[in-house]
Amino acid sequence: MPGRTPEKRPEGQPAATQPQAKPAVKPSDVIVKEKVEVVQKEEKPVAEKITIGELHLSGCTGCLVTLADNYEGLFKLLDDYADLVYALTLVDVRHVPEMDVCLVEGSCCLNDKTSVEELKEARAKSKVLVAYGGCAAYGNITRFSRGGQWNQPGHEAYVPISEVVDVDLYIPSCPPCPQQVRNVAVMAYLLLRGNDEQKNLATAYLTPLMQLAQRGNEACGCDLLYDVINQGLCMGCGTCAGTCPVRAITMEYGKPNVNRDLCIKCGACYAQCPRSWFNFDVMNNYEGIMDAINGAMQ
Amino acid sequence: MDVLGNYKSVISARSTDKDITKKSQDGGIITTLFAYALEEGIIDGAIVAGPGDEPWKPEPVVATTKAELLAAAGTRYTISPNLNLIKEATRSYGLDRVGIVGTPCQMQAVRKAQLYPIGMRDVDDKIALALGIFCMENLSYQALEAIVEDHCNQKMESVKKMDIGKGKFTVYTERGAVSQMPLKLLSKYVQPGCNVCLDYVANLADISSGSVGSPDGWSTVFVRSMKGNAVWDGAIAADLFETKPMDQVKPGLDLVTKLATEKITKNQKNVDARKTFGLKADGTAKGLRNPYETP
Known part of the structure; x- marks a missing residue:
């Protein structure tokens, strides 16, 4: 997507290389650094990157x-793999743009028109909605909301976004x-x-997270009872207890x-459980x- | 995939550390490797099955000294949910390099936590050494109690060692009594989750070890990953193990392959049987959930 991403690169860049740099003494030091970054930037063709929004x-x-x-790691991602085209605070873009991957944070408030509209717009304008x-x-x-709160x-x-739009991946x-x-x-x-x-690897890796999106939008620690223990699958490894935030x-x-x-009701325990899903084709190749x-x- | 998984080398070994072999189940491989890794700074601590609040009931602990490792040495034939501590070890304990020992399913959980760290924040690059133990099946604590107290007629607190081998479950008491139960009787006590397990020799561990295939007091060791290889080479260079080539010991690798094949064949049948477990109104089969297909 060349020429369609009005970003403010220099803001993020100096921090990436700051550890090696001497502390700036006078303003001109800083300006020199920024110029170096801009030159490096042009070596990476932007067209290869994907676009991600939040x-x-x-x-x-x-x-x-x-x-x-x-x-x-975020700088590396933004340097080589993805342009962040939409995100609160991090990107100065007011309206939902076209993007390859849209990460949606938060549930959708049905009583808030803007939320519903923006969510539908994000669905329409993104290839993969996460x-x-x-x-x-x-x-x-937000499942526990009963209204009446200021302001x-x-x-x-408040509903999980899949009540309003189709979701590709959870x-x-x-x-x-951060690592996920x-x-x-x-x-x-x-x-x-x-x-x-690489496409095959990525497909194999992403498949269970896409299947998770198909499984439904209700989660609870009870999932461990219903879908693991009650199904005769639990072997007591302790992952769920270790992962619960x-x-x-x-x-x-x-x-x-x-x-x-x-x-x-965050869904971490069930998704992390090795007996919710375990894809040998990916896991056997964990080292690679x-x-x-x-x-x-x- | 081969029933024994990917491995770089397999060897029969025994620890040269007498403090360890006095307390260990077989060759003292896991305890010795963790002690070595602690000493060398390869790990800052290891999640092991420490002593619990009831006799022979393990409790996962983060061991940071050889004394703590020794307190956890030896096999307890019941569940120790070691993964419970994996995030705790990197956060509350502040460890940058974590060692963990576990059964094959727990090694699977470790790799899933690394590849898909859904709730396992900042864990993936901190697993420095994952050691697996061979496992045919596991028992709940109550099942172990039933075996020791009902079948073998010994009190849990008077037992000095439990062992599985040569078709028997054997209990040795502090006062020298030896009680046995045929392994055939064990199957009804096995926890159900083990019946769908498709791994016998911890295929996803860095190094895996177990008694099967080696003579009494020795262990069979599979060195699997790059990490595992480096640690094993270091431990051998430090003379921490006596070793014998697998083709020169009895019963040898064939027995390991035989048992692994038996377990995986039997459990694959169980996984397949779940697909046609029930009956739909239209006369077709109704299945149970298959964790190897979808969540």
Whole structure:
């Protein structure tokens, strides 16, 4: 997409190389650095990159912060693989643009016209729509809303975004993990810009996250009971208890015990469980895939 | 894929550390490797099955000293949810390089947590050494109690060692009594989740180890990943293990292959049987959920 991305590169760039640079003493030092960055920039043809945006609905911005929690990895992503074309605070673009991948943060408030319109617009303008984080995928804590809150007492109906639009892929958990969104971004790049072999890898990697989007938009620690233990599949590895962001799960005699008063319905435990899904075609190649992702981020 | 998974080398080995072999189940491979990795700074701590609040009930702990490793040495034939501590180890304990030991399914969970870190924030690059143990099946604590107390007629707290081998489940007590139960009786106690497991020798571990294939007091060791290879070479260079080539020990690799094939064939049948487990109104089969196909 050449020429369609009015970005402000220099803002982000100096930080990427700052560790090596001496602290700026006078303003002219800084200006010199920026010029060097701009020259490097032109070596990478922008057309190869994919475009990613983040649509912020009823969420706490934790998902957006998670994207930034990749630290230097975020700069690498933006340098080589993706242009960030839409995101609260990070990008100075007011209206939802066309994009390859749209990460939607937050659930959708049905009582808020703008949210509904923007979500539909994002769906229409993106190739891959991702429910990014527990709220977008499953409602998460917004499931507990009953309205009456300042300063919008009339806002009470919050739904996972798949109630309003079709969703292609889920990244559950609250907050999601920086490494997971990084992996999805790299795989999306391979899927849209890679050779056949890379496309196959990316498809295999992304498939379970796409199947998760087909599975439904209700999540709870109870999923471990219904779809793992009750199905005779639990072997007590402890992953669910280890992954729960609110420590709602403890292991009692080798099986998860869910404190449903603490559960925020983020979907992390079930998605992380090795018995919710386990794709041998990807997992058996874990060493190569991790090397490839690490290599891509060098 | 081959039932034994990908591996760079397989060898029969025994620890040269007498403190460890006194307490270990077989060759003391896992304890010795973790002690070596701690000493060398390859790991800052290891998640192991430490002592729990009831006899023979393990509790996952983060071991950072050899004494803590020794307290966790030996096999407890019940569940230790070691993955419970994997994020905790990198956050509350602040470890940058984590070691973890586990059954084949737990090694699968480790790799899933690394490739798909959905709720496992900042864990993927901190798994420095994942050691797997051979596993045919596992038992709930209550099942283990039933076997030891009902079948073998021994009190849990008086047991010094439990062992599985040569078709028997054997219990050795502190006062020297030996009680046995034929392994055939074990099947009804196996936790159901084990019946769909398609891995016997921890194919996804960096190094995996177990007694099968090697003589008494020795262990069979598969070195699988680049990481595992580096650690194993270092431990051998440091003279921490006596070794024998697999083709010179009895019963040898054939037995490992035989048991792995048996387990995977049986459990693949179980996975397939789940597809036609029930009955729909139109007379066609109604299936149970298959974790290897969709979530």
